[in-house]
Amino acid sequence: MRHDESRALYDRALSVLAGGVNSSVRATQPYPFFVERGDGAHVIDADGNRYIDYVMGYGPLLYGHDAPEPVQAAVQKHAAAGPMYGAPTEIEVEHAEFVARHVPSVEMLRFVNSGTEATVSAVRLARATTGRDKIVVMQGGYHGAQESTLVEGGPEGASPSTPGIPSSFAEHTIPVPFNDAEAVREVFEAHGQDIAAVLAEPILANMGIVHPVDGYLQTLRDVTEEYGSLLIFDEVITGFRVGGLQCAQGKFGVTPDLTTFGKIIGGGFPVGAIGGKAELVEQFTPGGNVFQSGTFSGHPVTMAAGHEYLKYAAENDVYDHVNRLGEKLRSGISDILEDQAPEYTVVGTDSMFKTIFTRHGPADRDDLCESGCEQRESCARFDYCPKTGADVSKAETDRWERVFWQEMKDRGVFLTANQFESQFVSYAHTDEDIEETLEAYKEAL
Structure with a gap:
C-alpha cells in the first residue's frame, strides 16, 4: 500500500x-x-x-x-430546520422516553455532549446527593478526561496519572482492582461512610475488554446499598452494544443507581447522557441544586440520529x-x-x-x-x-x-x-x- x-x-x-x-x-x-x-x-x-x-x-x-435510511432522513430533516435553538425540542423528549422504556436503571435523563461530561456530571451528582466526597473506581477503567478518575495507584493511595491535575483531586479517589470483591469490601470497611459512589464499567472496555467474574457486579451492588453509596455504571461503550437495548446492566441483571451513556446513544454524533432514578437525576438544576448545563446539550440533530438509531434496532434484527x-x-x-x-x-x-x-x-x-x-x-x-x-x-x-x-x-x-x-x-x-x-x-x- x-x-x-x-x-x-x-x-x-x-x-x-x-x-x-x-x-x-x-x-x-x-x-x-x-x-x-x-x-x-x-x-x-x-x-x-x-x-x-x-x-x-x-x-x-x-x-x-x-446509517439506515430513517436515520439519514431524520438527520437531514433536523439539520435543514435549523441546527440548534437554545430552547427545548420535542425530539429530546421522545429520545429520553425511548431510553427510559428500555434501560432498567433509567427513569429520568439529562443529555450532555460527551461521555466525559456524563461521568463528570454523575460524580458531581453522587457527591451532592450523598454529602460525601470519595469515589471508588476500577484500576484500568476509563471514564473520560476528568480530574476525578485520571488517577493511578491502589486503595492505599492514589496520585494523578497525568500532569496538570492537583494531587488533592486524587485524594478523593480510591482505585481498586477490577474483579477483586475482597478489595472492595476492605475499602468500604475502612472508608464506607465517606464513599459517595462506586464508578465502574460493567465490562472493562478500554483495557483490552475484561469480563466480570461471576457475582462481581452484584457485589458492587450489595456493598453500595449496605453503606448508602451509589452504584454508577459507565456504559459509554457497552450501552446499546452489549445486552441490546437493555445494555450491559440488563445482560448481567444488576441495576445501578446511575448510568452514563455516550457513543451509540447519539447515532454517531457527539453525545453523552446521565440516566437513573428520578429522585437522583431531578437534583440537577433547574429542578434541584446540583449545577449542570451545556449549550449543545440535547442537540436536536444528535437527538434525532440517536432516537432513529435505537428505534431501528428495536424494529429489525x-x-x-x-x-x-x-x-x-x-x-x-x-x-x-x-x-x-x-x-x-x-x-x-x-x-x-x-x-x-x-x-x-x-x-x-x-x-x-x-x-x-x-x-x-x-x-x-x-x-x-x-x-x-x-x-x-x-x-x-x-x-x-x-x-x-x-x-x-x-x-x-x-x-x-x-x-x-x-x-x-x-x-x-x-x-x-x-x-x-x-x-x-x-x-x-
Missing part, C-alpha cells in the same frame, strides 16, 4: 495540531492514515486504500458508515446480526490461536472483540470459552485470563501495536491502534468480511 497522501497530511497536521491529531489514540506509528470516507463496513484513506473497519469510530457506529458475526469472529480467532499462539486470549462479547497477547497459558485449550473469555471457573485457562487492568498491561502490548497492528493494516484490516481499546462489529459487516479478516489473522499472527 502507498501512503503518500496520508504522510503529507500528517506533515501538515504536525504544524497546526498538537501531535498532529485531535485524540491521542489516533497517533499510530510511524504516522496515521487519513480517512477520506466511509463505505458500509469499510473506510477508504486519502491514498485510496480500502480497509475493513473494526474501529467503528471507537464504538458509536452500530450500523457502520451508512440488528443485534442478532452483529452478535452472530461477533461470535463467529471470536470463535474463528480462537481456532487460529489454538494452532499459532495458544497462550493468547480472545476476549469480548456480543459485537465487541479483541485478542490479548497474554504471555502464559496452558497449551491444551479444551473446554475454553470459545467465543470470548467469560471468566468461567471450569475453563482450563481461568487462572491465566486477564481479570484486571494490570493483567492486560502485562501482555505483549508493544508487539500488538508495533507489529500486529501494522501487519493487519497492510492486509486491509483496520483495528484499534493499541492492545487496550475495544473493537466492534457493525450491522454493515458481512460473513465475507469476517472470513477475510480471519485469513488476515492467520497471516499476521
